Amino acid sequence: MSAPALRPAPLDVARVREDFPVLHQQVRGRPLVYLDNAATAQKPRVVIEALSRYYERDNANIHRGVHALSERATEAYEGARERLRRFLNAADRREIVFVRGTTEAINLVAQSFGRGLLGPGDEVVLTQLEHHSNIVPWQLLERERGVRLRVAPVLDDGSVDLEALLGLLGPRTRLVAVAHVSNALGTVLPVRRIVEAAHAVGARVLLDGAQAAPHLPVDVQALGCDFYCLSGHKLYGPTGIGVLYARLELLEAMPPWQGGGDMIRTVSFAGSTFADPPHKFEAGTPHIAGAIGLAAAADYLEGLGMERIRAHEEALLAYATEAVGSVPGLRLVGTAPEKAGILSFVLEGVHPHDIGTILDHEGVAVRAGHHCAMPVMERFGLAATVRASFGLYNTREEVDALVAALHRVREIFG
Ligand code: PLP
Numbered sequence: 001m002s003a004p005a006l007r008p009a010p011l012d013v014a015r016v017r018e019d020f021p022v023l024h025q026q027v028r029g030r031p032l033v034y035l036d037n038a039a040t041a042q043k044p045r046v047v048i049e050a051l052s053r054y055y056e057r058d059n060a061n062i063h064r065g066v067h068a069l070s071e072r073a074t075e076a077y078e079g080a081r082e083r084l085r086r087f088l089n090a091a092d093r094r095e096i097v098f099v100r101g102t103t104e105a106i107n108l109v110a111q112s113f114g115r116g117l118l119g120p121g122d123e124v125v126l127t128q129l130e131h132h133s134n135i136v137p138w139q140l141l142e143r144e145r146g147v148r149l150r151v152a153p154v155l156d157d158g159s160v161d162l163e164a165l166l167g168l169l170g171p172r173t174r175l176v177a178v179a180h181v182s183n184a185l186g187t188v189l190p191v192r193r194i195v196e197a198a199h200a201v202g203a204r205v206l207l208d209g210a211q212a213a214p215h216l217p218v219d220v221q222a223l224g225c226d227f228y229c230l231s232g233h234k235l236y237g238p239t240g241i242g243v244l245y246a247r248l249e250l251l252e253a254m255p256p257w258q259g260g261g262d263m264i265r266t267v268s269f270a271g272s273t274f275a276d277p278p279h280k281f282e283a284g285t286p287h288i289a290g291a292i293g294l295a296a297a298a299d300y301l302e303g304l305g306m307e308r309i310r311a312h313e314e315a316l317l318a319y320a321t322e323a324v325g326s327v328p329g330l331r332l333v334g335t336a337p338e339k340a341g342i343l344s345f346v347l348e349g350v351h352p353h354d355i356g357t358i359l360d361h362e363g364v365a366v367r368a369g370h371h372c373a374m375p376v377m378e379r380f381g382l383a384a385t386v387r388a389s390f391g392l393y394n395t396r397e398e399v400d401a402l403v404a405a406l407h408r409v410r411e412i413f414g
Contacts, residue, residue: 101240102242
């Protein structure tokens with residue numbers, strides 16, 4: 001008989017909460033219940049300390065300096081690249097490009113891969129549930145380059161219609177750009193299947209991992225994707241920093257998208273030559289402290305274990321999904337079989353913004369709106385939903401506080 005698979009010990013959430021100073025405060029006279037993690041996550045002390053340590057001891061510009069501080073800053077910045085490589089299991093640290101966040105990562109791909117390598121009639125396949133930052137950059141390209149956008153529909157439960165998506169793939173498909181996890185509905189997309197099918201027609205695949213990387217272990221080699229984008233601030237790291245992972249051969253073939261210092265090899269008025277990846281795509285002084293803070297966040301998450309985080313959040317989402325069922329007139333938007341981190345809902349007869357305001361008075365922070373995903377809202381005939389989104393430090397007691405506050409909304413609105 002084979003030994004039973006060892007399950008990782010559950011996350012010690014009470015312990016973990018001690019690492020997040022911001023969580024320990026009262027808001028409007030109530031203990032803060034922070035359920036807006038999909039918008040941005042709170043930062044553990046190790047990240048805050050990594051930022052201040054850098055500014056207190058090492059601050060200098062990187063790559064060009066000949067003095068000790070510059071050497072230290074360069075080492076820390078390039079070390080952060082290696083730590084992000086490991087976090088995503090990329091094959092080579094040159095495949096890690098530091099950017100401002102997911103939005104910039106996708107715009108980089110659209111402006112460089114798209115503008116440089118795509119032309120009229122080439123097709124980019126998206127889905128109806130994409131965040132605006134994975135729609136608008138492609139629309140700009142459509143206008144500029146005559147690229148054609150094809151959009152896979154979403155089913156009633158918030159899953160992507162996979163058959164329809166596969167049916168859109170063909171000889172003109174150059175890129176499939178889809179979310180790994182939907183920020184509006186929480187749906188986890190069958191990305192491996194999509195990568196396989198896209199590669200079978202010779203297309204590249206970009207995964208928008210903004211909402212996946214904080215919740216699931218991400219292994220870009222196992223996923224087989226060509227591009228993977230994430231935002232540091234949703235991953236318990238600083239704002240203004242993120243990662244574009246791209247296969248080295250693609251980065252080598254792609255033209256630069258922004259020009260300036262650090263991305264060149266030589267400059268003359270006769271013409272300039274460019275640095276090798278990833279520096280070719282990092283013009284100007286980057287967010288050095290941000291990269292160092294993000295590396296600290298990646299270390300922190302690795303220390304806790306992404307599998308344990310996933311297990312904790314899955315259990316919490318299941319608990320919350322059931323618990324909100326007790327609120328009369330509440331309807332979940334997005335009930336796909338595989339979801340991560342997000343509970344989107346509407347309450348009959350009450351505007352989502354009113355719900356958000358009342359919850360805030362109860363100390364519960366959620367988001368109300370279209371979540372920068374207007375096409376999928378329209379798909380469900382809605383202008384907005386309320387979105388409670390969970391992070392590794394959230395607890396069942398906090399879900400209970402959310403549900404109690406929703407009952408309070410019901411009392412007020414009848
Ligand atoms: N993609 C998804 C799925 C998101 O949820 C977000 C942010 O909410 C983004 C992209 C854009 O991320 P950022 O604003 O950090 O660039």
